[in-house]
Each structure stands twice: as C-alpha cells, then as structure tokens.
Amino acid sequence: xxxxxxxxxxxxxxxxxxxxxxxxxxxxxxxxxxxxxxxxxxxxxxxxxxxxxxxxxxxxxxxxxxxxxxxxxxxxxxxxxxxxxxxxxxxxxxxxxxxxxxxxxxxxxxxxxxxxxxxxxxxxxxxxxxxxxxxxxxxxxxxxxxxxxxxxxxxxxxxxxxxxxxxxxxxxxxxxxxxxxxxxxxxxxxxxxxxxxxxxxxxxxxxxxxxxxxxxxxxxxxxxxxxxxxxxx
Amino acid sequence: xxxxxxxxxxxxxxxxxxxxxxxxxxxxxxxxxxxxxxxxxxxxxxxxxxxxxxxxxxxxxxxxxxxxxxxxxxxxxxxxxxxxxxxxxxxxxxxxxxxxxxxxxxxxxxxxxxxxxxxxxxxxxxxxxxxxxxxxxxxxxxxxxxxxxxxxxxxxxxxxxxxxxxxxxxxxxxxxxxxxxxxxxxxxxxxxxxxxxxxxxxxxxxxxxxxxxxxxxxxxxxxxxxxxxxxxxx
Numbered sequence: 001x002x003x004x005x006x007x008x009x010x011x012x013x014x015x016x017x018x019x020x021x022x023x024x025x026x027x028x029x030x031x032x033x034x035x036x037x038x039x040x041x042x043x044x045x046x047x048x049x050x051x052x053x054x055x056x057x058x059x060x061x062x063x064x065x066x067x068x069x070x071x072x073x074x075x076x077x078x079x080x081x082x083x084x085x086x087x088x089x090x091x092x093x094x095x096x097x098x099x100x101x102x103x104x105x106x107x108x109x110x111x112x113x114x115x116x117x118x119x120x121x122x123x124x125x126x127x128x129x130x131x132x133x134x135x136x137x138x139x140x141x142x143x144x145x146x147x148x149x150x151x152x153x154x155x156x157x158x159x160x161x162x163x164x165x166x167x168x169x170x171x172x173x174x175x176x177x178x179x180x181x182x183x184x185x186x187x188x189x190x191x192x193x194x195x196x197x198x199x200x201x202x203x204x205x206x207x208x209x210x211x212x213x214x215x216x217x218x219x220x221x222x223x224x225x226x227x228x229x230x231x232x233x
Numbered sequence: 234x235x236x237x238x239x240x241x242x243x244x245x246x247x248x249x250x251x252x253x254x255x256x257x258x259x260x261x262x263x264x265x266x267x268x269x270x271x272x273x274x275x276x277x278x279x280x281x282x283x284x285x286x287x288x289x290x291x292x293x294x295x296x297x298x299x300x301x302x303x304x305x306x307x308x309x310x311x312x313x314x315x316x317x318x319x320x321x322x323x324x325x326x327x328x329x330x331x332x333x334x335x336x337x338x339x340x341x342x343x344x345x346x347x348x349x350x351x352x353x354x355x356x357x358x359x360x361x362x363x364x365x366x367x368x369x370x371x372x373x374x375x376x377x378x379x380x381x382x383x384x385x386x387x388x389x390x391x392x393x394x395x396x397x398x399x400x401x402x403x404x405x406x407x408x409x410x411x412x413x414x415x416x417x418x419x420x421x422x423x424x425x426x427x428x429x430x431x432x433x434x435x436x437x438x439x440x441x442x443x444x445x446x447x448x449x450x451x452x453x454x455x456x457x458x459x460x461x462x463x464x465x466x467x
Contacts, residue, residue, distance in 0.1 A: 129324035132287050136318045137386050138339045147336075151327055 004201070011206035021182065022203060026210055029187035030177075032100055041160065041190040044112050048119030049145060053131065063120065075172030077109050082176045093149035098179035103187070106173035111163040118162060122149060122155025128210035157225045165218045169211055236299055238263035238389050239284065239316065244278055244293035245445075253279050254290065255445030263389045266412070268432045270450075271442030278321075278352040278423040280442065283393040284423075286312030317388035321395040323379030325367035330359070330378055333367045335449055337386035353381040357411060373404025381412045390421040397431050409435060 016023050050056075051063055083089050085097045085105075096102040128153050131148035149156060171189035178185030180194055188207045195204040236258035237260040246254040261267060261284075266342045271277050286309040288373040295308035296317060305312075324350050341349065354360045357377040362370070367378060376396060383391055396412065397405045413435055416422050424432055429439065439450040 094234065127324060129320050129322075130281075130326070132318065133320070133324040133326070134336070135313055135317075136285055137315065137382065139336075139339075141337075152291065 005009070006199035006213075010202035011204075011209065014202060014206045015209070020124055022206060024183055025186050026175055026193045027186060028100070028185070031162060032103045032187060033107055036104045036111055036167055037160065037164050039104065040111045040163070042106045043189055044115035045119050045156065048116050048123055049148070051116070051120045052123040053148075065083045066113045066120070068227060070117055073114075073172060074106075074110055074170040074174075075176070078106055078173035078176035079174065081106050081109065085177070097177065098181065098183055098185060100178065102131055102177040103174050103185055106177045107167040107170070109180075110173060111167050114163040114166060115159050118159030119156055120173050122152040122159060125155060126151045154225050155183065159219050159226070161222045165215060168214065235244040235264055237261060237295055238298060239283060239312075240299075241301070243322065244283065244290055244295045246276065246283065246290040246293075248279070252445055254283075257446055259276065259284075259440075259447060261390060261423060263420060263421040264419055265296075265438065266416050266424060266432070267434045267438045267440060268441050269423055269442060269447075270427070270428055270429050271392050271425075273427075275442045276445065277442055278394050278440065281318055281394055285318035285392055286310075287318055290359040293321075293414075305340070313359075315389040317362050317383050317386060317391050319379055319383060319396065320395045321398055322372070323372065323375050325375055325378065328367060328432075330354070330362045330367050331362050331364060331368070336386060337382045340439065343414065349385055353385050356384060356409075356414075356447045357381040368392075370405075373400050374405065374450035375432055376400065376408050377411065380408070381414070388420065390423070392417065392425045393422065396424060397428065399428065407432065 036223055047066075051059060051066075073140070075181050081102065082097065084091045085094065087097075096105065098198055119178055126148055131144055132147055134147045135141075139147060169189055174180075174185070174187055175190045175193065178187070178190065180190040186194070188211055192204045192207050192211075195207075239259075239261045242256065243258040244257040244259070246252075257280070258325065265288050269277050269280070275438050279288060283290045283293075285303065287304075293305060293340050293454075294302045295312065296302045297311045300311075300451060327389060331350050331354075334353050335346050338349055350363070351360070352365055357380060359374065359377060359381070362374065362378075363378055367375070370378065393412070397408055400408060412422060412424070416435065422435075424436065428434060429436075440447045441450050
C-alpha cells in the first residue's frame with residue numbers, strides 16, 4: 001500500500017516537473033493517433049455515406065463486415081500488419097515496421113470500422129428528405145453531401161471521439177508495429193505495459209492518469225455531443 | 234397559348250412488382266395550376282418525384298422547354314434546376330429560419346442574401362421568426378417557410394405533395410393564399426391532393442391518376458373552374 005502511495009506521489013512529480021521522456025511519450029501518442037484519425041476520417045465518412053445512401057450489390061455484406069471488424073482485437077490487427085510489413089512479408093520493401101508510420105497504419109485499420117459503422121448509423125438516421133430538399137433547392141451532389149454531414153454532425157462527432165478513444169488507448173498493434181522505441185514509437189499504452197513489466201510503477205501510473213483524464217474528457221464530450229444531438233432531433 | 238415547360242412521354246414506373254405508372258403522357262406549362270388527384274397509393278407522389286428529378290422511372294422520355302427528348306437520366310439535371318418538389322411535411326434543416334431560407338440562394342452575395350431573406354419573410358408574414366430554430370416551428374409555419382424557400386429558389390415549376398394535409402383551417406387558408414400568389418407570379422404549380430375541393434379556386438386543370446394513367450377531369454372551359462369530383466368513381 002505504501003509502495004503504491006509512493007509510486008503515485010512520484011508519478012505526479014514526474015508529470016508536474018515536466019519530465020522530458022514522459023512528455024515525449026505523451027506527445028507521440030497524440031501525434032500518432034491524431035494523424036491516424038485525420039487520415040482515416042475522410043474515406044471512412046465517404047464509405048459510410050455510400051453504405052447509407054448507395055444501392056449496389058454487396059452493400060449489406062459490407063455493412064455486416066464493418067460491424068464485425070469493430071470487435072477485432074488490436075493485437076490481431078497488429079499481427080496481420082506485422083506479417084505484411086515484416087521483411088519476409090509482401091510489403092516488406094516499404095521498410096515501415098517499427099516506425100511511427102506503421103503505428104499510424106495500424107491505428108487507421110482499427111479506427112476505420114468504428115468510423116464507418118457509427119458514421120453509417122449517423123447518416124442513416126437523417127431523414128431522406130434532407131438530401132432531396134437540398135437537391136431540389138438546387139444544391140449540387142457535393143453540397144447536398146456536405147448538408148447531410150452537417151445534419152448528422154453530432155452522430156459523426158460521436159464516431160470520431162469513439163474511434164479516437166479506442167486507438168489512443170490500444171496497446172497490441174502499437175507494440176507489435178512500433179516496437180516501443182523510446183523517443184520514437186513509445187506511446188502511452190506501450191510505455192505503461194513496459195514500465196509495469198519492469199516494476200517501475202510511477203511512470204505507468206502517471207501515464208495511466210493521463211489516459212484516464214483523456215478518457216474522461218472524451219466521454220464527457222461524447223455525452224455532451226449526444227445530448228445536443230438528441231435535443232435537436 | 235404558352236408552350237409547355239415540361240413534356241413526358243411513356244412514363245412507366247413500378248414499385249417491386251406493383252405497377253404504378255403505365256406509359257403515362259403529360260404536359261405541364263410554366264403557368265397555372267394543375268390539380269392531381271388519385272386513390273391512396275395510386276402513384277401521385279412517385280409521379281411528382283420523378284418529374285422533379287428525385288426518383289428514377291423504369292422508362293419514359295422527357296422534354297424541357299421544347300428541347301430535345303431525353304431519357305430521365307439525361308434530363309435530370311434540367312429537371313432539378315427548373316422543377317421543385319415540396320414534401321408533404323417539408324424538411325427544415327438544423328438551423329434558424331433565416332439559415333433555411335439562405336440555403337436556396339447560397340450562390341448570391343451575402344448582402345443580397347440578407348435582403349432576399351427579409352423579403353421572403355415579409356412575403357409569408359413571418360418576419361419575427363427570422364432567428365427562430367426552424368425545427369421548433371409548427372406544421373403550418375414550416376409549410377410557409379418551405380414556400381418562402383421555394384419562392385427564393387424561383388423554379389419554373391413547383392410540385393407540391395399534399396400541401397394542406399394535416400393543417401388547421403387558418404394555416405390551410407394562408408398556404409392556399411401563398412400558392413395563389415406563386416401562381417399569379419407565373420410559377421407553374423402541380424398540386425397532389427386528397428382534398429380537391431380545397432383547390433377549386435386555385436387549379437385550372439384537374440388530372441386524376443387512375444390505373445397508372447392520367448384522366449382529365451374538368452377543363453378551363455368550365456368557367457376556369459375545375460369540375461367537382463364525382464365521388465365513388467375510380
């Protein structure tokens with residue numbers, strides 16, 4: 001108990017003192033996950049739109065596929081990409097393994113189904129009249145699409161927050177694809193796993209506190225956004 | 234006699250295996266008001282939506298302003314530009330009344346947009362509602378804002394799906410007065426309704442959709458008034 005209290009006290013000292021290694025780990029987490037979300041969002045929303053409003057063979061199968069991919073463990077995604085990106089793999093020539101790019105790729109794969117599935121639900125919940133009204137009032141397909149995004153913005157923002165929450169806290173794919181290199185690919189979850197395995201709890205607790213704070217903030221935002229969406233519907 | 238704005242030939246449509254429109258022919262002018270009646274599920278809404286470029290028919294040829302005959306797919310751009318469809322329950326975008334009105338004139342300069350919005354609100358006598366969230370409006374108020382929005386978009390032809398359904402008497406009277414003004418301003422109207430007697434003073438032509446075809450009921454020759462519906466007839 002005393003050890004835990006001591007480790008927690010030390011953790012907050014690390015945070016407050018601006019420990020360079022600790023804050024670099026935090027920065028890497030936000031950089032990698034931020035990039036992954038930025039890259040994954042546009043194609044995911046476009047896919048969600050096509051699934052919600054398009055009529056093409058295999059549409060239902062794709063919807064089921066994305067719903068299934070929601071529950072794929074991060075470590076399985078990590079393993080699959082590891083095999084593809086390793087020297088012996090088909091994408092080995094890209095030399096991406098143990099880089100931030102590989103971590104971003106893994107997090108894109110994890111975020112994409114969440115963005116598509118939740119984005120699809122958000123877009124589908126908008127009445128068909130929204131699209132038709134926009135078009136009949138002279139809006140181009142692009143402007144009508146933008147109008148739909150605006151109409152479903154609370155649902156889409158919820159998708160974004162949920163996807164970000166998932167990837168910034170995942171450890172399996174980042175560990176396998178990034179290699180947990182200090183100052184380069186070590187992010188919050190991989191650092192916690194490593195420090196805990198070494199018995200160095202202080203840094204683990206400090207980083208855990210950051211993740212908890214982030215989870216709390218994201219959840220708060222999510223509830224706020226969903227509440228506003230409900231109030232307006 | 235003004236030339237027809239929109240001509241349709243051989244318009245055919247079905248929902249699943251249920252035939253709705255059966256090689257239907259139609260001419261609509263960019264003036265006056267055509268009343269469209271028919272049984273529930275006869276295909277009135279579908280016909281309007283096809284004419285507005287919102288729903289693809291199985292077959293049919295379209296001609297706008299006596300141009301070349303085209304398939305629906307090729308005529309669609311022109312239909313969307315010149316023909317407007319108003320839903321039975323108009324959709325209000327998430328935003329203020331002014332925001333909804335500005336949607337129809339997004340290509341105009343900002344200052345002009347503000348002036349036009351003021352004019353449109355004046356036109357429907359809803360000036361105090363400028364900043365009201367559009368989704369908090371009543372059914373009748375929504376209908377009037379939808380008409381103001383359509384007025385701003387200035388289509389050549391306006392297709393209205395049951396514009397007075399579910400409205401109280403006062404709202405219905407206001408809506409009909411606005412439709413009359415649109416007609417008098419030279420916008421062609423086609424109104425689908427279950428209650429033809431509401432539109433006796435407005436429409437100069439009455440078509441009834443029966444078994445996928447349009448049957449004329451009443452002519453302008455009858456003193457400019459449409460003939461009353463003979464109840465019980467298909």
